[in-house]
Amino acid sequence: MKKQSEAQGYSFFQKHSQLLIPVTILALLLLFNLLRDSSYFNIAIRFNNDNNPVLAGNLISTIVDASELVILSIGMTLVTAACGGQDISVGALGTIAATMFAKVLYLFDEIGVAQILVALLATCGVTVLFSLFNGTLVAVFKIQPMIATLILFTCGRSIAYWIGQIANLFIPENPITPIIGTVIPGFPVPTPVLIVAVVGILFALVFKFTNLRLYTQTVGINQGAARLNGINCVAIKLISFAILGVCCAIAGVINVCRIGGKVTYNSLMVDFEMKAILAVAIGGNSLGGGKFRIIGSVLGAYAYCLLFNTLIAMKVPSTHITAYQAVVIFLLVIFSSDQVKETIAKFWKTWIVGKFRSKTTGTDISSGKEA
Amino acid sequence: MKKILSLVLALALVLSLVAVASADGIKVGIVNNPPSESGYREANVKDFETVFSAENGYEVMTAYTLKNDEQLAAAERFVNAGVDVLLISAAETTGWDTVLKLAKDNGILVFLFDRMIDCDPDLYEAAVVSNMANEGALAVDWLLGLNLPEYNIIHIQGAMGSDAQVGRTGAVDEQAAAGKFNLVAQQTATWDETTAKQIVESVINSGEKFNIIYAENDGMAQGAVAALDEAGITHGKDGDVIVMGFDCNKWALRKVLAGEWNYDGQCSPFQAAVIDEMIKTLSNGGTIEGLNEKKQKISEETCFVCDTITEDDINNYGLGD
Numbered sequence A: 001m002k003k004q005s006e007a008q009g010y011s012f013f014q015k016h017s018q019l020l021i022p023v024t025i026l027a028l029l030l031l032f033n034l035l036r037d038s039s040y041f042n043i044a045i046r047f048n049n050d051n052n053p054v055l056a057g058n059l060i061s062t063i064v065d066a067s068e069l070v071i072l073s074i075g076m077t078l079v080t081a082a083c084g085g086q087d088i089s090v091g092a093l094g095t096i097a098a099t100m101f102a103k104v105l106y107l108f109d110e111i112g113v114a115q116i117l118v119a120l121l122a123t124c125g126v127t128v129l130f131s132l133f134n135g136t137l138v139a140v141f142k143i144q145p146m147i148a149t150l151i152l153f154t155c156g157r158s159i160a161y162w163i164g165q166i167a168n169l170f171i172p173e174n175p176i177t178p179i180i181g182t183v184i185p186g187f188p189v190p191t192p193v194l195i196v197a198v199v200g201i202l203f204a205l206v207f208k209f210t211n212l213r214l215y216t217q218t219v220g221i222n223q224g225a226a227r228l229n230g231i232n233c234v235a236i237k238l239i240s241f242a243i244l245g246v247c248c249a250i251a252g253v254i255n256v257c258r259i260g261g262k263v264t265y266n267s268l269m270v271d272f273e274m275k276a277i278l279a280v281a282i283g284g285n286s287l288g289g290g291k292f293r294i295i296g297s298v299l300g301a302y303a304y305c306l307l308f309n310t311l312i313a314m315k316v317p318s319t320h321i322t323a324y325q326a327v328v329i330f331l332l333v334i335f336s337s338d339q340v341k342e343t344i345a346k347f348w349k350t351w352i353v354g355k356f357r358s359k360t361t362g363t364d365i366s367s368g369k370e371a
Numbered sequence B: 001m002k003k004i005l006s007l008v009l010a011l012a013l014v015l016s017l018v019a020v021a022s023a024d025g026i027k028v029g030i031v032n033n034p035p036s037e038s039g040y041r042e043a044n045v046k047d048f049e050t051v052f053s054a055e056n057g058y059e060v061m062t063a064y065t066l067k068n069d070e071q072l073a074a075a076e077r078f079v080n081a082g083v084d085v086l087l088i089s090a091a092e093t094t095g096w097d098t099v100l101k102l103a104k105d106n107g108i109l110v111f112l113f114d115r116m117i118d119c120d121p122d123l124y125e126a127a128v129v130s131n132m133a134n135e136g137a138l139a140v141d142w143l144l145g146l147n148l149p150e151y152n153i154i155h156i157q158g159a160m161g162s163d164a165q166v167g168r169t170g171a172v173d174e175q176a177a178a179g180k181f182n183l184v185a186q187q188t189a190t191w192d193e194t195t196a197k198q199i200v201e202s203v204i205n206s207g208e209k210f211n212i213i214y215a216e217n218d219g220m221a222q223g224a225v226a227a228l229d230e231a232g233i234t235h236g237k238d239g240d241v242i243v244m245g246f247d248c249n250k251w252a253l254r255k256v257l258a259g260e261w262n263y264d265g266q267c268s269p270f271q272a273a274v275i276d277e278m279i280k281t282l283s284n285g286g287t288i289e290g291l292n293e294k295k296q297k298i299s300e301e302t303c304f305v306c307d308t309i310t311e312d313d314i315n316n317y318g319l320g321d
Helices: A002-036 A058-065 A065-083 A088-107 A111-138 A145-165 A177-181 A193-210 A212-221 A223-228 A231-257 A272-282 A294-313 A321-336 A338-361 B002-022 B040-051 B068-080 B096-103 B132-145 B162-178 B193-207 B217-228 B248-258 B272-283 B311-317
Strands: A045-047 A054-058 A187-190 B024-032 B058-064 B083-086 B109-114 B125-127 B152-157 B182-186 B211-214 B242-247 B263-266 B296-298 B303-305
Touching: A002 A272, A002 A321, A054 A187, A058 A065, A058 A187, A058 A193, A058 B193, A065 A088, A065 A193, A065 A212, A065 A231, A065 A272, A065 A294, A088 A145, A088 A193, A088 A272, A088 B002, A111 A145, A111 A231, A145 A193, A145 A338, A177 A193, A177 A231, A177 B303, A187 A193, A193 A212, A193 A231, A193 A294, A212 A223, A223 A231, A231 B193, A272 A294, A272 A321, A294 A321, A294 B193, A321 A338, A321 B193, B002 B152, B002 B248, B024 B040, B024 B068, B040 B058, B040 B272, B058 B068, B068 B083, B068 B096, B096 B109, B096 B162, B109 B272, B125 B272, B132 B211, B132 B242, B132 B263, B132 B303, B152 B193, B152 B217, B162 B182, B193 B217, B211 B217, B217 B242, B217 B248, B248 B263, B248 B303, B248 B311
Parallel strands: B024 B058, B024 B083, B083 B109, B109 B125, B125 B296, B152 B182, B152 B211, B211 B242, B242 B263
Antiparallel strands: A045 A054, B263 B303
16 A cells, blocks of 8 residues: 555656746745745735726736746747747747737727737737748758747847837727736736636647647657658647747737837847746756646746746845846756756655665665665 | 849949949948937937938938947948048947047047947047936936925836936935935836836835836836836826936827826937037038037936926927827
8 A cells, every 4th residue: 555655656746846846946935935024925906097906916916927928938838849949039029029019000090809809810920920930940941949040039129110110119099908918997817817827728728639749749859750650840840830929929919018008129028038948947848849848837937037026026236136046047957957856866765765764664775784 | 143133233333333423422421229229219310310411411321230349340331431420329338449540540530429438539529428417417406306205216227337327327326325315126127118117016015105206218117107007006297106207208208298207307319410510610620619528518408397398398309209
């Protein structure tokens, strides 16, 4: 009986060991905040200047701020898994998306839900095209993803300005986009959180009812074997890029709506490519492709944002914030490396488990001398 | 195909040579940041392109980039192309000595605008710049003039080390050191709306009291206001929190006029006409007057306050659309 439950416990650990890192980081950060100042966890309902109720508090801020990153990290995980490399143009593409969204809305005299949906679809169309351009370079021309997407990374923001034409581009006045950025009147949960939930559920359904996960992993692990099994590697890679394109569109639109509708070509979603890659890495996914867990990346994104929020709540001097982030990331990368993991596992086995066993049963399992 | 292409290219080359030879205007090379950077830069680029145009007797070459090394390369290219005048708004303050010496040896007139360069003032004729410290002092004087019982300030800074940040921060730091201002938070948002919003949100969540937002540009003020709106905190003319921004974009001035913001400090991007005047003076054998020891000509700048701003101010001083 005992053996069986141990085995079960072991397999549970094996199955979820990948999530150990992001969950531990989240837990440590929360614990740190609890010890530092328990009022950090206060959550209240406030009324905004339009007199609508809004959930507010540090945790809520963190979750809302993470919205764009969570959505991007989902797409980034897929691209990473299928292509064994990362797309570094997501920030630029998000800016193009925001610009496109604003520009399309200027075509309408009156803006309602239908027009917003049209604009969103047009935006998705454009970002998917750009993403497929990246995807083609990677899948067909076999260029390293980071090099292929370097092109759009370099020129993306200029393209956005070219689409926008003016430096001070705003989304035209309308009743809907402020709702996307804040809350639905009368419903206090911030809309970006709802959008993330919807996107998350959609992806969960896609993974449940299609072979996308299996195929993507197969392509990522061994292309030759995948091809022999009749999987179209090029198509799978293109699909992963197309999905990332849609993610960029959604993230870009949420971001521009959250800051009052102003498209800032050079600072919108800046550094998001690196944050998204980091989220994928914190999530325990191999950046070399292959097996992946979306939930890991999502938790990674939340962990990153919680770290940033904690640092501002602590009023760390602004010039030091990035240094603190670097220290945390450094520790994280070290502790998630296989080398350190193995050492810890060995230490655990010989010193903790071994000692414990020898005490209770009087035998040293590892050497078996007394047996 | 290749032959046709090379023929076309050769033809284009000949035509361009003819075009250069036929023009007899003053040749000007402009090195600036790209207009996509901000509303300020867009107005700045437009100002120079309007004043230094073919109609006004200039033959213009431009290079717009945020990267200092690309700017340096462009300046060198302009010198080799034989320009008469070089106008520079540098991305960074250092690294320019070699190129400027080269320009001086070739008898090229160099003018700096908007941004200073760390070098010997002998290397340029004049620098037409804003005094960012003045902008900060103007804003702080206005604040002190309100005689508020308390000054609890959220200070959102621009990219650390930039001219605008250093200048606009100085006056605030001075008052904080003197005990007049209480800085509830002083953090950089590197000119980014989203980060500005996060900083203000964090202060609101902590429950600390504040009554002033001092943002070092319009965009960050906008991000801060989004956080206030979400938390149901009133701002502007009759609100609980005073909102201050810089740059005088048209959209921002409209918010001041509407009473949503209280203050917007001007940062004038209109230096072209002044430089144009200087070039004419020099080419007529005159000398430029009214420069300080660093050969600077300081642009006159003002500020706009919600109680006194008018529609005309927006049209005359506002940047962009």
